[in-house]
Amino acid sequence: MIVRFGYVAMSMLVKNASPSKTMTATSFISLSDREAAVRKLERIAEENLANTMRLLRHNRAYEVHLYRFSSKLVPLVSHELLAEWNPFPLLEPAFRDIGDYVKEHDMRVSFHPDHFTVLSTPKEDVLSSSYDDLKRHVLMLDLMGLDERAKCNIHIGGAYGNKEAAMNRFVTNFEQMDAHIGSHITLENDDKTFTAVETLGVCERLNVPMVLDVHHHQVNSGGDELDIELWKRIARTWEGQRVPPKIHVSSPKSEKDPRGHSDYVEEEPLLRFLRMIQEVTPNLDVMLEAKMKDAALLRLMDKLQKLDDIRLVDQTTIELKNTNPS
DNA sequence: ACCTGTCAAGTCTGG
DNA sequence: CCAGACTTGACAGGT
Numbered sequence: 001m002i003v004r005f006g007y008v009a010m011s012m013l014v015k016n017a018s019p020s021k022t023m024t025a026t027s028f029i030s031l032s033d034r035e036a037a038v039r040k041l042e043r044i045a046e047e048n049l050a051n052t053m054r055l056l057r058h059n060r061a062y063e064v065h066l067y068r069f070s071s072k073l074v075p076l077v078s079h080e081l082l083a084e085w086n087p088f089p090l091l092e093p094a095f096r097d098i099g100d101y102v103k104e105h106d107m108r109v110s111f112h113p114d115h116f117t118v119l120s121t122p123k124e125d126v127l128s129s130s131y132d133d134l135k136r137h138v139l140m141l142d143l144m145g146l147d148e149r150a151k152c153n154i155h156i157g158g159a160y161g162n163k164e165a166a167m168n169r170f171v172t173n174f175e176q177m178d179a180h181i182g183s184h185i186t187l188e189n190d191d192k193t194f195t196a197v198e199t200l201g202v203c204e205r206l207n208v209p210m211v212l213d214v215h216h217h218q219v220n221s222g223g224d225e226l227d228i229e230l231w232k233r234i235a236r237t238w239e240g241q242r243v244p245p246k247i248h249v250s251s252p253k254s255e256k257d258p259r260g261h262s263d264y265v266e267e268e269p270l271l272r273f274l275r276m277i278q279e280v281t282p283n284l285d286v287m288l289e290a291k292m293k294d295a296a297l298l299r300l301m302d303k304l305q306k307l308d309d310i311r312l313v314d315q316t317t318i319e320l321k322n323t324n325p326s
Numbered sequence: 327a328c329c330t331g332t333c334a335a336g337t338c339t340g341g
Numbered sequence: 342c343c344a345g346a347c348t349t350g351a352c353a354g355g356t
Contacts, residue, residue, distance in 0.1 A: 020351070021351070023352075024332080024333055024351090024353075025333080070350095076334090116337085118336065158338080
């Protein structure tokens, strides 16, 4: 089994390379020259895209093949103050450069729109801004020239006191969307509301791939065990996709705060999972969600490479050998 | 240079 | 019905 690892948005190793710089709405308003304020926002966006390129070069140097873009590349873009603003023509060359680099080096990239993108909502205005947000994320992928292998990962959303109704609303609202947008979406189980089994059910209804978050399942399992049969169903949602299944891993911050994310990732729970699925899954991608980002990734690789059943393929890819053929 | 409070968003909880 | 918690990285203003 071949497993690749990646990290989210920002680097702990590359200094001053934030891809998420922004401006507050308050300070935008406080600038008397609106034209100048908009130009400032555009400069920040260009800086975020330039830093994203720096991070991709860093990823190439460290042989990191998996990366999630920041969802805050363009500051205030969804704010009502800037409803008339369209910065994308200006930013198109920068997006294209990023996409060219991703394709040239065979990287797998994604977005994770923030948790206020909620397709299960009963509110018309929330649904409308959720559509806008997804549209904008897919537009950015389009500007990069990336196809449906590049995903926007979201959660089901709120339950509003009735999970069944909320899931049905999600399905209906999803089906209303342009199929092009839908082809870029993955669904992930969350840490409070929709469990892995519930999320999987929605994925199967919509024929959408599911990103399993192992940590979320630990704190919000609904009593369901993550066994090989459940994994086979999850893996099946990736059939026909041109990318391997992806999972998220992170470790609990503490006993007091089991849902929080710790700085680094414990290897033992991950290894148990990988050893369970290795016979049915030849290729897997693992996104680390740790506070220490790429530093956590390198530390995990350092620990994994010492194990007898693991061989490093490159700096962030392992081969897990099958030591239990039965 | 560093520290503390504030900011974006939607949902959920408590009062 | 409304205020506050939740989450996260970064701004903003202070020392």
